[in-house]
Amino acid sequence: xxxxSEIWVYLRASPLMHLTLTLVAYQIGNWxxxxxxxxxxxxxxxxxxxxxVPILLISKxxxxxxxxxxxxxxxxxxxxxxxxxxxxxxxxxxxxxSAFAISVxxxxxxxxxxxxxxxxxxxxxxxxxxxxxxxxxxTTTPVAMGITExxxxxxxxxxxxxxxxxxxxxxxxxxxLNFLGIKNKKARGLAIGTASHGxxxxxxxxxxxxxxxFAGLAxxxxxxxxxxLLPLIWQWLF
Amino acid sequence: MLNSLTLILCCQLAGEFTVKATGITxxxxxxxxxxxxxxxxxxxxVQEDLETTANxxxxxxxxLFVPAGVGLMLHFQLIGKEWLPITISLIISTILTxxxxxxxxxxxxxxxxxxxxxxxxxxxxxxxxN
Numbered sequence: 001x002x003x004x005s006e007i008w009v010y011l012r013a014s015p016l017m018h019l020t021l022t023l024v025a026y027q028i029g030n031w032x033x034x035x036x037x038x039x040x041x042x043x044x045x046x047x048x049x050x051x052x053v054p055i056l057l058i059s060k061x062x063x064x065x066x067x068x069x070x071x072x073x074x075x076x077x078x079x080x081x082x083x084x085x086x087x088x089x090x091x092x093x094x095x096x097x098s099a100f101a102i103s104v105x106x107x108x109x110x111x112x113x114x115x116x117x118x119x120x121x122x123x124x125x126x127x128x129x130x131x132x133x134x135x136x137x138x139t140t141t142p143v144a145m146g147i148t149e150x151x152x153x154x155x156x157x158x159x160x161x162x163x164x165x166x167x168x169x170x171x172x173x174x175x176x177l178n179f180l181g182i183k184n185k186k187a188r189g190l191a192i193g194t195a196s197h198g199x200x201x202x203x204x205x206x207x208x209x210x211x212x213x214f215a216g217l218a219x220x221x222x223x224x225x226x227x228x229l230l231p232l233i234w235q236w237l238f
Numbered sequence: 239m240l241n242s243l244t245l246i247l248c249c250q251l252a253g254e255f256t257v258k259a260t261g262i263t264x265x266x267x268x269x270x271x272x273x274x275x276x277x278x279x280x281x282x283x284v285q286e287d288l289e290t291t292a293n294x295x296x297x298x299x300x301x302l303f304v305p306a307g308v309g310l311m312l313h314f315q316l317i318g319k320e321w322l323p324i325t326i327s328l329i330i331s332t333i334l335t336x337x338x339x340x341x342x343x344x345x346x347x348x349x350x351x352x353x354x355x356x357x358x359x360x361x362x363x364x365x366x367x368n
Binding site for chain 1: 243246247249250253263264265266267268270271272274275278279284288289291292295296299300301302303304305306307308309310311312313316317320322323324326327328329330331332333334335336337338339340341342343344346347
């Protein structure tokens with residue numbers, strides 16, 4: 001018995017346990033997500049969080065201790081962001097002929113996403129911290145977290161708001177587009193990709209390949225536009 | 239694999255360096271992404287090795303958000319206080335973004351004569367390099 005508690009003390013201090021916990025929880029989340037036919041409500045990241053947070057709270061593990069192990073996963077966010085250049089380049093090659101229309105549409109959508117979130121939040125008396133964390137919500141998570149961190153918001157809050165935005169856009173996006181009578185697959189893809197990044201893109205691919213390609217492209221352009229423009233808008237507004 | 243990973247890390251490092259050196263307000267990895275994009279545009283093609291490495295990083299992209307997401311446990315208080323305004327602006331903003339982007343694209347496409355519609359089957363990748 002004594003031996004067991006010694007092993008426990010040792011493992012709790014080593015990064016191995018929390019790294020493993022992160023991977024196992026995500027795998028469970030991914031398994032459920034696949035079992036539900038990629039239903040956006042069963043997002044693997046959300047499921048992983050629902051598994052990990054209570055375990056940490058019950059075992060009285062601090063986030064700093066957890067991060068000792070999880071940092072190895074977290075570090076890969078940077079290289080993954082750089083790697084987004086590859087799909088962006090490949091998708092751009094496919095749609096060169098409508099580059100102007102695409103860029104203008106996504107840029108307009110990107111500004112709408114940032115400004116409407118900031119202004120509505122402000123109108124409802126949100127704190128500055130919450131506003132910064134909310135502003136990049138339509139951008140793909142690694143980029144959104146980078147922006148929030150730079151502007152002094154809470155990257156972890158951004159991570160969850162981005163995911164919720166993705167789920168929401170994937171669910172209601174097709175309904176809004178039907179309501180507006182937008183049948184053009186390119187426009188549908190761009191709209192869903194701009195508003196709800198990777199989660200929306202995955203949904204768009206399920207509907208139609210053209211829509212999926214355009215959604216992926218919109219996600220990339222929106223990430224670039226938000227990363228470059230939001231800090232400027234923020235300085236200008238506050 | 240190793241070559242490509244080195245290239246990606248070099249781009250990221252150059253991005254971080256650029257941000258610190260010039261005071262540009264953008265995340266370092268995003269600037270690194272722009273550098274890699276410029277390299278690809280100059281080369282005019284993506285090497286298979288680079289594509290494989292990028293795919294292995296991006297195919298499990300969601301996993302990489304988990305550690306940061308768990309950090310939410312530090313901010314339960316803020317969320318408890320502000321969940322309503324956050325939720326309302328998130329919902330309205332998402333609806334507006336979808337509507338504006340979709341309508342803008344339809345409007346621009348209808349005003350553009352060289353835009354050919356219903357050519358969805360052209361999936362054959364035309365290599366425009368060289």
